[in-house]
Amino acid sequence: MYTRNSTMIQQGNTKPTVDGWKEDKTLGSGGFGTVVLWKNEETNEAVAIKRCRVQNEMTDKHRQRWSLEVDIMKRLDHPNVISAREVPPALDVKENELPLLAMEYCSGGDLRKVLNKPENCCGLKEYAIQCLVADIASAVEYLHGKRIIHRDLKPENIVLSLIEEKIVYKLIDLGYAKELDQGSVCTSFVGTLQYLAPELFASQKYTCTVDYWSFGTVVFECITGYRPFLPSTPPVAWHKEVCQKSPEDISAIHDINGDVKFSKKLLYPTSLCRTLQVYFEKWLQFMLRWDPKSRGGGLLDGRPRCFSLLDSMLNMKIIHILNVATNQLLSYPLTEEFSMQQLMKVIEQETSIPVKEQDLLLASGASPDPKQSAAQCWINPSDEDWVVFLFKKGGSSEIPTKFKPLPTRVQHIVRDPTTLLPHPEQKKAWAECVFFCAEQVVDYKRLILSQRAAMLSLLRTNSDFIRLKSKMVNESDYMMAKIKFFQQSLRHDMACYKDQLSNGNLTDSGELYQKWLQSGEDMNEYGAIKEECNRLDQQSTALQTKIVELQRSPFARTNRNNVLEDMEKTSRDLYQELRQSGRAPGRENLRDHRPMVTAVVKCVMTRDKNLQDLYRHLVKIASCKQELYKILPGIERCCRDISSANEQLIKCQKRRQSEIWQLFRMVGGEINRHGSSGQASISVSIYGNESLESLQVVEDSKETHKKLGQMLQDVLQAQNDLTLNLDWDSIPLADT
Numbered sequence: 001m002y003t004r005n006s007t008m009i010q011q012g013n014t015k016p017t018v019d020g021w022k023e024d025k026t027l028g029s030g031g032f033g034t035v036v037l038w039k040n041e042e043t044n045e046a047v048a049i050k051r052c053r054v055q056n057e058m059t060d061k062h063r064q065r066w067s068l069e070v071d072i073m074k075r076l077d078h079p080n081v082i083s084a085r086e087v088p089p090a091l092d093v094k095e096n097e098l099p100l101l102a103m104e105y106c107s108g109g110d111l112r113k114v115l116n117k118p119e120n121c122c123g124l125k126e127y128a129i130q131c132l133v134a135d136i137a138s139a140v141e142y143l144h145g146k147r148i149i150h151r152d153l154k155p156e157n158i159v160l161s162l163i164e165e166k167i168v169y170k171l172i173d174l175g176y177a178k179e180l181d182q183g184s185v186c187t188s189f190v191g192t193l194q195y196l197a198p199e200l201f202a203s204q205k206y207t208c209t210v211d212y213w214s215f216g217t218v219v220f221e222c223i224t225g226y227r228p229f230l231p232s233t234p235p236v237a238w239h240k241e242v243c244q245k246s247p248e249d250i251s252a253i254h255d256i257n258g259d260v261k262f263s264k265k266l267l268y269p270t271s272l273c274r275t276l277q278v279y280f281e282k283w284l285q286f287m288l289r290w291d292p293k294s295r296g297g298g299l300l301d302g303r304p305r306c307f308s309l310l311d312s313m314l315n316m317k318i319i320h321i322l323n324v325a326t327n328q329l330l331s332y333p334l335t336e337e338f339s340m341q342q343l344m345k346v347i348e349q350e351t352s353i354p355v356k357e358q359d360l361l362l363a364s365g366a367s368p369d370p371k372q373s374a375a376q377c378w379i380n381p382s383d384e385d386w387v388v389f390l391f392k393k394g395g396s397s398e399i400p401t402k403f404k405p406l407p408t409r410v411q412h413i414v415r416d417p418t419t420l421l422p423h424p425e426q427k428k429a430w431a432e433c434v435f436f437c438a439e440q441v442v443d444y445k446r447l448i449l450s451q452r453a454a455m456l457s458l459l460r461t462n463s464d465f466i467r468l469k470s471k472m473v474n475e476s477d478y479m480m481a482k483i484k485f486f487q488q489s490l491r492h493d494m495a496c497y498k499d500q501l502s503n504g505n506l507t508d509s510g511e512l513y514q515k516w517l518q519s520g521e522d523m524n525e526y527g528a529i530k531e532e533c534n535r536l537d538q539q540s541t542a543l544q545t546k547i548v549e550l551q552r553s554p555f556a557r558t559n560r561n562n563v564l565e566d567m568e569k570t571s572r573d574l575y576q577e578l579r580q581s582g583r584a585p586g587r588e589n590l591r592d593h594r595p596m597v598t599a600v601v602k603c604v605m606t607r608d609k610n611l612q613d614l615y616r617h618l619v620k621i622a623s624c625k626q627e628l629y630k631i632l633p634g635i636e637r638c639c640r641d642i643s644s645a646n647e648q649l650i651k652c653q654k655r656r657q658s659e660i661w662q663l664f665r666m667v668g669g670e671i672n673r674h675g676s677s678g679q680a681s682i683s684v685s686i687y688g689n690e691s692l693e694s695l696q697v698v699e700d701s702k703e704t705h706k707k708l709g710q711m712l713q714d715v716l717q718a719q720n721d722l723t724l725n726l727d728w729d730s731i732p733l734a735d736t
């Protein structure tokens, strides 16, 4: 069909294949051309082919426009401007036809298709807006740098391509583009009315700032879901009204009395965080200036101010913090030197939660390091869980009963579901219903994530707590075993000592005996530490049971709520039906708001019940954490007491051993004295069954020393025996 020297194969009803190239589907068509996807079955290549639709009634102007598009596109090379491809030779056209325009294929459809999705009826998500604005601004600045004005910037002319799992937005349709010679202004009228800059509409002279107006209008629509100025008003009336706007006005709507109300702000609802919202309002105030000369904010260091402002907006890192108690999303721009302390200070100013009572948690349950930069709280916005959670230490026992209120329009239709509204008004009210239901799903998911973070933080604290508690229990058991050993060995020593005294082998005032007696009794006091340990152990066991129960909660298993999600879907379907029907006959059920109000009310009731349960659960988590922190100092104190008891025990043991050695020395001295003077023998046994009589008078002092050595051996052996007789199995080993 298009080819001169190609091989055409046709099988059955399927489309013919031309040298492996096969027509796949029509991607879209505009006033001028039809764009068709062609795929090569052999090489897997894909190409979008635009063919002029008006070939038969082709005027010179059309021919010029077509050639211009082909020509301009071939000269451009930018990731956000659609790039030209070689038309596969097999598909080339006949001699008298206009050439085909081959382009890279963008599989994501155009922006209009995205905006038409019911879930986007109140605008796109924040991250999508940021990506789109960055890509299209880059394309527009590139074109203007090449002295090309696009002149037809609109959602239909922005296509989406998926590159390395990221959506890339690209400008298409350069058919209306105009090359701008130095200092020239153009006066020809082109473009689509709804996005058209006012001076183009009035066929006045214009420059590249017409693209700013269109771009601003597209971005406004991406943020809010509707065009900025009186979107349903016919062009002439529109022009008359909107020209009265002040330079900073960025939107105009008809109020209840039909009067035009201008606004310098983006109205609820949007999915932008408040920090970005303020920046976008300022940027839109530059882009939507009626006066073409001041539109874009003029030049700043030789560059249009609107592009510099966008750069700083889009490069800004924003920290998002969810104040869990109020379900309020806080956002703060992150500067380089912004420390954790500064961040916590601004949070204190805003929430009245003092810095020392703030419990900030990342999704992992870890707490940011208070000594480091606040950058640790910044999470890449492309990540799903991009929020840091703010809790108040110790929590609050109050369960909130009031949650996010219904948007004003939704309140009206809920109060009065049977009163009809003009179609655009109904659409807006229903769009807010969709937004509200979707918001409840997102809020719920986020709050469940906050409970997960709280639970993980509790478990982290708990695992440190359990480690310390086990250490305390082990060491206390070990301490008690040592005390038992000490007391047994002491008792043994004392019995032997008494024995020796009564045998007259030792002469002593009994002071040493009293001392030993006292040190044995002193050891009993350490039993109090053991009792305290047992008490703390019991408390922590009870707490562990509570923690296990918390882990079993349904909130720990899922972060979805089926009813909320169903209501979100119902509201979307209803909105879509309304949009498509346009009040067509046979759609009487959509004439009043009852089906939508039913969905909203069910959503509110489910949300209220579930959030109350969730907050109750959060209170339990907070109280467990608080209890942990309450028991922890007791455990730490016990561990300290155990270690000082151990020190004391060692001290006593050493002292007693020194005292025993002292006795040995004493006895040894006596023997030496008596041995050298040849007097009667002295035999000492302070330990075991050695009898005084068993030792003979020894003249040779070497022999005496040998015997003393033997006695020492016996003493040590006896200590050993005592050690072995203790029930060591019952003594848990201390943590190393």
Ligand SMILES: Nc1ncnc2c1ncn2[C@@H]1O[C@H](COP(=O)(O)OP(=O)(O)OP(=O)(O)O)[C@@H](O)[C@H]1O
Pocket: 027, 028, 029, 030, 031, 032, 033, 034, 035, 048, 050, 082, 103, 104, 105, 106, 107, 109, 110, 152, 156, 157, 159, 172, 173, 175
């Ligand atoms: N490269 C492409 N990849 C995927 N889809 C495309 C591509 N180019 C165009 N389309 C689809 O085809 C539609 C029509 O394309 P295009 O705007 O170029 O036609 P047109 O006739 O020049 O439109 P207009 O009415 O604005 O003059 C687009 O809105 C888009 O949905």
